Every structure is written in C-alpha cells, then in structure tokens.
Amino acid sequence: MKIIKGIRIILFACILILFSNCNNDDISSKSNAELVTVGDNDYRPDFHFTPQKNWMNDPNGMVYYAGEYHLFYQYNPNESVWGPMHWGHAISKDLVNWEELPIALYPDNLGNIFSGSIVVDTNNTSGFKTGSESPLVAVFTHQNPANNKQTQSLAYSNDKGRTWTKYANNPVLVNNNKADFRDPKVSWHKGTQKWVMTLAAGDEIMFYTSTNLKNWEYKNSFGKNVGAHGGVWECPDLFKIKDINGQETWALLVSINPGGPNGGSGTQYFLGDFDGETFTSSQVETLWLDYGTDNYAGVTWSNEPNGRNLFIGWMSNWSYAQNVPTYSYRSAMTFPRTLHWQKSNGKSIIVSKLATELIYATGATVIEKTDVPSDLELLDDATLGGGKFYLETTLDFSTINKANIKWGNKSSSVLIEYDKANGELTLNRAESGFKFNNLNGNIIKCPYVLPASNQLKISMLVDKSSMEIFLNDGERVLTALVFPLAPFNNLEITANQKTKFIKKIKLSKLSK
Structure with missing residues (x-):
C-alpha cells in the first residue's frame, strides 16, 4: 500500500510539472484543434x-x-x-x-x-x-x-x-x-x-x-x-x-x-x-x-x-x-x-x-476582391469559424493545372481540388472530423471538363455541418456533410504554381 501511495504521489507531481511547462500558445492551439466540445447545436444548420x-x-x-x-x-x-x-x-x-x-x-x-x-x-x-x-x-x-x-x-x-x-x-x-x-x-x-x-x-x-x-x-x-x-x-x-x-x-x-x-x-x-x-x-x-x-x-x-x-x-x-x-x-x-x-x-x-430566396439569408460581405495577385489566405476569421457563409470564386486555369480550396483549422480540414488534366473535381473530407463510415475513402469525385474559357466558377453554401457546392452555375453539384471537431476558421485558395489565377472572390455571411 505504501508503494502504491508513493507511485501516486510521483505521478501527480509529474502531471503538475507537465502542465506548468505548457505555455498559453500550446493550450490555445490545442483548444482550437482538439479540446473544443461540440454538440447538436454546433451542427444544427x-x-x-x-x-x-x-x-x-x-x-x-x-x-x-x-x-x-x-x-x-x-x-x-x-x-x-x-x-x-x-x-x-x-x-x-x-x-x-x-x-x-x-x-x-x-x-x-x-x-x-x-x-x-x-x-x-x-x-x-x-x-x-x-x-x-x-x-x-x-x-x-x-x-x-x-x-x-x-x-x-x-x-x-x-x-x-x-x-x-x-x-x-x-x-x-x-x-x-x-x-x-x-x-x-x-x-x-x-x-x-x-x-x-x-x-x-x-x-x-x-x-x-x-x-x-x-x-x-x-x-x-x-x-x-x-x-x-x-x-x-x-x-x-x-x-x-x-x-x-x-x-x-x-x-x-x-x-x-x-x-x-x-x-x-x-x-x-x-x-x-x-x-x-x-x-x-x-x-x-x-x-x-x-x-x-x-x-x-x-x-x-x-x-x-x-x-x-x-x-x-x-x-x-x-x-x-x-x-x-x-x-x-x-x-x-x-x-x-x-x-x-x-x-x-x-x-x-x-x-x-x-x-x-437565398437573398433572405445572405448578410454582410466579409471579403470581395478581383484579380488576386497569387494565392489567398484568410486566417482566424470569425465568419469562417461560425460555419455559416456563402463563398463565390472564379478561378482561371489558363496557366495552371491544379487549384485547391481548403477550409479548416490547424489540425483538420476539408479540401476541394480541381485537376484540369484529369477533368475532375474532388472533395476530400478524410481529415474533416467525422469519418462517414469511410464511404469511398471519404473522397468524393466529380468528373467535369472546363469550358473553352478555362474558367471555373465555384459557389459554396456552408451552414455549420453542410456544404453545397455548385460548379459553373450548377453544371455540376456536390452536396456533402462535414462535422468538424473544432471550428474551421481558415480558408486557403492555392494553385500548383505561383501566378494570378483568382479572378474574383466574394465571402458573405449568412444571417436572418
């Protein structure tokens, strides 16, 4: 009994030392990615x-x-x-x-x-x-x-x-x-x-x-x-x-x-x-x-x-x-x-x-840009983190072959990629939180060949746990659930090479 009691004291001391060595940045990063508790209201659209x-x-x-x-x-x-x-x-x-x-x-x-x-x-x-x-x-x-x-x-x-x-x-x-x-x-x-x-x-x-x-x-x-x-x-x-x-x-x-x-x-x-x-x-x-x-x-x-x-x-x-x-x-x-x-x-x-009728749900514009010089990054954004927004962007594939839209946080995300050579858009939610019974490897594929303009307009309605994605005014549609384990407050739009490819982007809040 004395030995067990001694081991307990040592373990308790080790835990105190471990937590005393954790600085605020470490705790903050974990709370953003791992320690946030989510429930029905966080997912209910x-x-x-x-x-x-x-x-x-x-x-x-x-x-x-x-x-x-x-x-x-x-x-x-x-x-x-x-x-x-x-x-x-x-x-x-x-x-x-x-x-x-x-x-x-x-x-x-x-x-x-x-x-x-x-x-x-x-x-x-x-x-x-x-x-x-x-x-x-x-x-x-x-x-x-x-x-x-x-x-x-x-x-x-x-x-x-x-x-x-x-x-x-x-x-x-x-x-x-x-x-x-x-x-x-x-x-x-x-x-x-x-x-x-x-x-x-x-x-x-x-x-x-x-x-x-x-x-x-x-x-x-x-x-x-x-x-x-x-x-x-x-x-x-x-x-x-x-x-x-x-x-x-x-x-x-x-x-x-x-x-x-x-x-x-x-x-x-x-x-x-x-x-x-x-x-x-x-x-x-x-x-x-x-x-x-x-x-x-x-x-x-x-x-x-x-x-x-x-x-x-x-x-x-x-x-x-x-x-x-x-x-x-x-x-x-x-x-x-x-x-x-x-x-x-x-x-x-x-x-x-x-x-x-979507106009009755569309609120203030968060960001609106045209002819973005290169990649776009929006970090720690409250609208993105709230999971209620409408994103419209037009990407020019005249000089690029691949482009990605990533919505996530430091440890998890959902990734949209268009591959011009393969004529295919993929939605990867394998690292988005919930595993969806590993259906199709959690990668959703959509064949789509660009028009002669080489432009891809992507409109995306996000409402907490759902993504409705429309390509070139609805020629293709992908609807997918996503259940983040913590808020997704970052957005990145990147291409396979550094060049001007984002013709326009507009991010709007959803509000009643």
Whole structure:
C-alpha cells in the first residue's frame, strides 16, 4: 500500500510539472484543434430545415398553397433513428424560415406512412371538397410492417393542410407481385386531362393514370436496361423542364440506394419525352443530379407559383445517416434549388441553382476582391469559424493545372481540388472530423471538363455541418456533410504554381 501511495504521489507531481511547462500558445492551439466540445447545436444548420427532435428522411408531399410552401417528410417521432414512418409537416413563406407543425399522417391498420406527394385538386376531381378551399390530396404508400406489402392510399385536407382525413376506401392501388412498390409522385397532364402517377417498382418506374385520383390504370414502365441499377429505385419525379430560352423537355428523377456515384445513395435523372402514358429517352449515359454523397430522395414542389421546378432533397446518405454525430435530431434538408436544362459540351444536362430566396439569408460581405495577385489566405476569421457563409470564386486555369480550396483549422480540414488534366473535381473530407463510415475513402469525385474559357466558377453554401457546392452555375453539384471537431476558421485558395489565377472572390455571411 505504501508503494502504491508513493507511485501516486510521483505521478501527480509529474502531471503538475507537465502542465506548468505548457505555455498559453500550446493550450490555445490545442483548444482550437482538439479540446473544443461540440454538440447538436454546433451542427444544427440555421438555414436548412431540421426537425426539432428525432428522425427525418425523405421529403414528401411538397406543395404550394395559399401563400405557403408545405414540406412534409418521413418522420419517426420516437427516436433519432429510422422507425415507424409518419408524415412530419413544416411550412414556410420564404423557403428560409420554417415553422414545424403537428404530425400530418400517422400509421394505421394498413401500415406505416411511406413517401408520396400532394396535389391541389382545383377542379375537385376527387370529390373531397367540403368548403371554400380547394382540397389538398395526398397520395402516399402504406407499408405493412408484418410482410412489407406496399400499397397506395389517399388522404385529403380542406383547411390548407392543417388537418387530414384518410380516404375510407384505401388503398386505391394494390400490388401483388412487387417487393418494392412505392413513393407515388402525382401530377396533372394537360394534354390528356388526367392525373399521372409516377411510381417506383424495384428497378423500374411504372406510370398510371386517373381522372379522379381514386381509380388508377396502368399504362407503361421505364427503366429496364437503362441508367444505374446498383440498388433499389425510389422516390421518382416527372416534370417538364425548360432551358433559358423557354424550350421544354421532360425530366425523370430516380433515386437509387445503394449505387450512387460516390457510394451509398444518390439520384440519377433522364431527359426525354412523355405523352401522358409513356416516357421515352435516347439517353445512354447515366447522369447524376448531384455528385455529392448527401442529396437523396429529392423531388419538386407541386403548384409552385412562379412556374419553377423547385427542388429539395434529404441531406444525408443511407450508408451513415443513423450514425452522424447529432443525437437529438437527424437530419436536414438541402437548401431549395431550381432545375433547368441546357447543353454542356454537346450534351443535354440538368443544371441546379440555389433558389433566389437565398437573398433572405445572405448578410454582410466579409471579403470581395478581383484579380488576386497569387494565392489567398484568410486566417482566424470569425465568419469562417461560425460555419455559416456563402463563398463565390472564379478561378482561371489558363496557366495552371491544379487549384485547391481548403477550409479548416490547424489540425483538420476539408479540401476541394480541381485537376484540369484529369477533368475532375474532388472533395476530400478524410481529415474533416467525422469519418462517414469511410464511404469511398471519404473522397468524393466529380468528373467535369472546363469550358473553352478555362474558367471555373465555384459557389459554396456552408451552414455549420453542410456544404453545397455548385460548379459553373450548377453544371455540376456536390452536396456533402462535414462535422468538424473544432471550428474551421481558415480558408486557403492555392494553385500548383505561383501566378494570378483568382479572378474574383466574394465571402458573405449568412444571417436572418
């Protein structure tokens, strides 16, 4: 006992000596890189929707009505992991400030409430109207937890979406031979004067039509032997899409899990034609809406007042969504985006741009420069450290081959690199803190060949634990989560040689 007591005294003395020799600079550097404790509030975004508590995944039933953008979503009110699905509900007037409302749809004797959509039944084709308001009709998947059987059902609201009544004769569409038969996206087709249901069924998309939302007739299928088939197809969306000149084509979005471009879940798309019954596409290449790992199951708003294809996605990935280091809640949605189509390097693609409502979140300018002589370094910046900013920069690759954007601190960071010779942008979050189940080595790759101008415009929206990166006005997009263990208060933009390559840079705060 005396020997043990003596050893304890010696150890205690050594610890005192060790700490007495630590100067303030050492303690400061460690607190910046290692000793800061982070929690849910440090990661909860301010400008993206998150539920107050518990689990959220796919966006559902997005509809605009009477001055409000409605966002419904897959929700487990009991835990912060996936479980019995309900429809959560939130509304916004500006897409920046969201109000969470009571749960809209609960599980019942037919099963859990999986994904679906909502339409404004202006002409009361369903017969559900009881008052002065147009009925909002939800078309959703019932999932029987006992046998996983999936059927399609209806619910309706006559009070602007505040309360919901399930249709007495649910389900309205049954299935006997498909293990996966879900996520109906319904829209009105003017040409045929019918409702069209776009439905995911295993590894294909099935199309049904109806005149009253209650009785559905199968028309056609799409997807066999085209696109990516590394996993189950989910959460489809079908809509007309315009280019900047107003020329229209049709777009079909299909989420897939697994099989995304950088591992885990992702969203592919097809451009083609739709006649009200059949979707056709001559596309042979698999095209991805977002090359990042954290944009899944996204669809567009119905009845959008400005005629926009306004999109939002679930900002996570099924490979690690239930393990990210937020514990009172999981997860967040992307910031809303508008979708257009255009020609790029001779190919038709969808371009994504942040919704113009971002202006309601953009605050003071921190730095704005043009024709920067060489590399740029911004250290110990409070805006960067706060993790809420919007960065816009244009880099000229006429005389350089590689350029890096590094956001981090003394010991960890996230690194964006563009390699002109390889025609590829990479986002490396291997040393950013949380390891994301080591998905794809924590390196996200995005193929992109520069235009003839040799210029690369990078726009990046950062909101605490998320990065949404847009290349050349949305020709490519990467959405990625990042969970720093301490504030990232430094920014460096460098090239593989010393020359003038930063055409412009603007860093703005985000504020409400």
